């Protein structure tokens with residue numbers, strides 16, 4: 001079966017359904033974020049200038065502004081990588097993971113190799129499984145959809161002088177303390193991708209960024225269209241980089257952690273359902289025989305969850321469920337228990 005790499009949770013959400021398919025936080029936008037976005041609308045006549053946003057993001061991660069590239073969402077970063085590294089001979093994507101990196105590589109003409117992490121190993125990375133001659137490696141941390149957080153020292157093992165290693169940290173700010181992040185690490189060939197979409201509920205604004213060595217940033221910028229990130233998106237990047245925002249994200253990460261423990265514990269009471277690996281992200285991957293049918297029945301009961309069969313390495317018996325407040329989880333699990341009887 002050909003996997004539809006272009007399928008994403010947003011197409012599973014419909015009117016009236018409780019959204020457990022898209023892993024974007026639903027909390028109302030704080031005033032300190034809404035105000036600068038709104039104020040920026042008065043400046044739309046001018047082309048965007050990203051200098052202040054670059055400096056703010058660089059400051060947040062203790063990097064040099066020349067090591068930051070603002071992008072139209074993390075998704076654009078994968079396209080830039082695919083376009084820049086046209087001469088890569090052996091690109092490898094570590095799956096199961098978000099499918100846009102592989103889709104971007106394929107549409108740029110790359111022949112993509114896959115390393116598939118297995119449920120029986122808790123979807124944990126084995127650096128030795130990545131072919132030694134891979135000159136471009138892409139991995140998510142924490143990984144969508146497995147929710148597994150790979151260890152920074154294992155990721156470092158993947159870095160080589162003759163290899164570009166892309167670590168997608170779109171969900172890293174949802175992990176308390178960001179213990180395994182490489183965003184502050186100066187490793188030759190390392191490209192870290194981050195997103196403002198998830199924690200700040202900004203999917204529609206399209207804002208993310210790359211942190212990498214200055215030379216690599218220059219190469220990626222060279223294939224980016226001019227003015228890629230809008231003025232409101234740049235205003236959001238500035239606002240989300242200050243100490244207050246970082247502290248709020250840290251608190252949100254703790255809330256998510258508590259809600260996820262509740263979700264995992266509750267899911268374990270569902271007949272036939274299993275989880276593999278340790279969940280650390282704002283979503284949980286579950287194995288449930290007949291999951292494809294259960295997903296349809298859940299829709300009938302008002303809940304949208306993400307199908308698992310469009311992720312390489314999974315299949316129709318997998319579902320991804322977003323972490324939400326405890327009362328939402330309780331309603332979902334009550335229905336799941338009835339369906340799984």
Ligand SMILES: Cc1ncc(COP(=O)(O)O)c(C=O)c1O
Nearest residue numbers: 073074075098144170195197208
């Ligand atoms: C792991 C991962 N990386 C990146 C993205 C894309 O994020 P953005 O909205 O910043 O393009 C997503 C979106 O679903 C994702 O799940």
